[in-house]
Each structure stands twice: as structure tokens, then as C-alpha cells.
Amino acid sequence: MQRGVTIWVLVAGASLVLALEGPIRAAGEVQPEAIGFVGVHRLRELEPELNGAGVRIGVLAPSKTYVANQPQNDYQPDVSHPCLGSAQIGMYDSGKARPSVCPHSTAVCALLVGQDPGAAMPGLGSFSYQGLVPQAQVEVYELWHFLTSRLLSLSRAGLDLVTISGGCDFEDWWTRALEAMAEQGLVVVASIGNGSGSLHPTLYPGASANAIAVGMVDPIKTGDMAVVTSSFWLVEPEHSSCGPTADGRCKPDLVAPGTCIVPKVSGQRGYELANSGSSFAAPIVAGIAGLLIQKSRQEPTLAQALAPQTSACLVKAILLNSAVKLPYWHKGKVGLDDDHEVPLDWAQGAGLVDAMGAYRQLVSGRSGPGPVPVIGWDVGRIGKTDRDVVVYQFDLARPADQWVTATLVWNLHYSQGYPFDRLSERTSDLRLELWAVDPADPQRDLLLDFSDSPVDNLEHIYVKTDPRYRRYQLVVSRSARDRSRDLAEPFAVAWAVRGAESQHGLAWEDLNGDGLVDQRDYARLVQNWVSYLRQPNKYVIGDLNCDGQIDQQDLQLLASKANIQ
16 A cells, blocks of 8 residues: 655755844843744743643654665664753654764754753853743654554554644645544644745645644844844744635634754754744644643643543644734635634744643633633533534623634544545534623624634634623524534634734834834835735735725825834
């Protein structure tokens, strides 16, 4: 039987630099600052024991070279580097070729479990290097060995999650096998691809329905090392692959920084600033997922988060629901209204991953159905008919200027043996609605928003509350299109009420990502306007006044901001 696989390893060129508006920490404290940017350092200050202990992470690493289609085992992280000297790392391959180290795998492992209190680098001086989950157990598998030794038998080998920084252009038996393992509770985190500039489409398994696909927050072009290592900008399709997928689904699911301080290899003890695009963004999200898994095991009240049928769905729902919307986040086509059939932004997904937000979402605990607090989650099962609904109801003390975020996730289903075909007859199509409710007059009930994608296995709502209503109901039901009426469908749902993301600041007007607002941004906006006129469905940024289109008014607004005559 045909089991071949062609892999893109997402390794972009040398160091790029990046920054985003916001406070810049002093360089030389804790690296990688990319991890701090998404809230991990603040989370560790709150819970010092949240370090990945007891979590087992699989890193799937393809060999760099193949001879007669056989991997040469040059996939291993450099454990001789001080950064990985004390890490718990196991390595697994066929043993048919002498293993050698890989800079890419070394960087991924360092982002996860690296520790070096005596690190130093020119331009930054001394710092303490610490990965996201320094006490986790990492199992590094040569990819082909994992495919043949684990995937064909769907053996998880005790792993809680796997991360892969690479992929292939098309769905294959092994990407479907990973989706089958996600059905069993394995969290699968994968990079989405390095954008049109690298000729990367949305890569599988990141583009797979049951995986968590991660894109990259693009760098700002500056030579200031303090800015380079601590702050980040926006997502640009040139450098981070965007949806839709070939079958029309939304990807990526999340974005994260892709430029980080990583160890040098080949006997060197130093560090370097490297950009490997979504290859580095994926382990950042995987590490945060590992922290959520560890926290769930620490608290008996959170144990339901680890239920096999829904754990991968819940981790995904929590990560997406807590993500930060970056400037220009929008579902579907450019316009005032979000598309009801497009659950995520084509470039940002649900937004920038946020460790603190995900932690708060998790520890809010399981609630419902019925009356629930304004932040929480649930794992449930929708019935077999279109008459079955699950309702979560919450009241707001101050309904003005609040936004409701809600995320519904369920798995697509696959056969449990090669070639792991999708079971279309079991594929559910669910719908998520948000109602504003008047308890005294049901005739005033208002459908505030809904998400009902015909192709995605997640739904996402981000909508402003109506100040006339204090009571809201989140409703999970089967879509009118659903045909899988013979089986109940497990699902996970998360919700939160919070203030709106800021629509002000440098990132809104800095359209070319150089940290300045000037004539070059005006020229970039003109280019984006022309692109928008030619292809209204293309993902472009530049709707500065948020009126649903890119036009002359946006040019005038940017000209005033940049003091352009």
C-alpha cells in the first residue's frame, strides 16, 4: 500500500526583527521574550509551579536528508548545548542511520523545555533562558519512524499532545491518522505554513480539521535588539499561510510569534535571533496547551477537561476563545458585518494566543447547561435530532460596551485503521447562536449573532452586547444542513464577556511593519486599496475607520496621522 509522504520543513532564513506597540521590557532578563509577549512569564509569576511537570509532549521532526527515500536521522536536538543539558528529552528513530543534530529541532525543543540561567548573546548581554514547559517530558520522533511505529496502530505512547513544525500540501493518510488520534484526546498542534512568499499553501496537518493550526505574527523591521526580542506586529499573508483551505475551511486557528532567541548548534554554546515563521509559533502554542493540561491535573474540579472524547476539543476551544484580536481582525470578507458562515479571520484565526487568558478561561471551571457565570466552559453532547439544543444563560450587571466571545468545537470522525478515511456519514454540522433575552417579554428576544459554517468543525462568535438587554443565551444546536442524525455528537464550548480590543495605536496605521507611520505606509495603503478593488475577497489590511471597506476616507485618515501633505 502507498504510504509515501512529502514534507515541507518550515525553516525560513536568518534573523528577522519584530516589534508591536506596548511596553518593552528591559532586554537581558528572561528569554525568549516571544514567550513573555503571549503572557507566559506573567502566568509563571502567578503560578511558579506551572512548569509542565508530568506532561508528555511529542515533537515530530522529519529528517533533513533522505537517501533512497530513507530518513538519515539528522533530526535530533543538540542536547550538548547548555540550554538542553538538563531537559527531559527522549529520541526515537529506526536506528538504521547514524543520528546527527538539527538546528530546527534544537530550537523547537529549546522553546519548549530549554533552561540556561547563564545564557548570553551579543546585543543583549546576560539573560536567563527558559522555555514554556521546562519540566515537561519531550519525546522527539523522527517523523517517518513515528508514522510507521505509532500512527499506523494509533498508539499515543502516553503522549498528551504532539507538535509538528512542517507539513505537506495535501491531506494524506498520516494527517488523517493524526485527526483520528485527536478524536481519542490527543492535542495536535501544527504550523500552518510560511506564506505566499515561501510558496507555502495551508499545510497539513495544520490544515486538518481536528488539529490546532498556528500562524505567525509578522516582524517589524528594526535594528533595535530590545525591540526585536520583546514586541510583535501583525500577520502578513506573505509570511504566514492563510485560509481558506482547498475545501473552504478557516485556517489558521491561532497566531503566535515566530521570531525567537534560540540556541546555536554544532558545539557552540551561544544563542542567536532566528525567524522560522510558523515553525516556532507552533511550539509556543503547544507549550501553552501543555500548561493547561498540567493545571487540569492539579485541580480535581478541572478533571473533566481531560475526558478523552472531548479533551482535544476543549483545549482548542479554550485557546481560541481566549485569543487576543489583533488590529483588523474580521470574519470573512472585508465589510461591516462578520460573515455568519466564516467562523475565523482568514489570517489571524481567532487571534493571538494568550497564556493568561487561556489560564483564566480554564480555571473559571465547567458550568452548565442552564444558568452560568460570564466566563466558563463545558463539555457536552448534542442529541440526535434538530429539536435538541443546549442552552447556557448568563446575566450582565453592566451590558454596555461589553463583547461576548464564544467558541464551539467538535471533531470530525475517521476510521481507526489505514487509510483512516473520513466517516462522512458521521460528520456533524453544529450551529452556535447568541440571543439577547427579555424575561418579561419573549417577543423582544433578539438573535444577536450566530455562527453556522457549512464546512468547519468549529463555530466562533465575537459580538458587542446590546445595552438594552441584561440577559443572554448561548445556544448549541444542529445546523439545518446536518444529516448525521443517527448519533449524538460530543462537543466543547467556551465563552467569556470582556471589554473590546483596542482600535487605537501604532499597529493600526503602521501598514508596512517598520515601527513608523510615514509616507511608506501611505504608499502601502494605496497598494492595498487597489488590491481590494481588484479582489474584494482578498485578505488585505487598511480599513482604518472600520466602515467595512478600504477607500479614500482611509487614505485621508492615514495622511492626517502621518502628517502627510
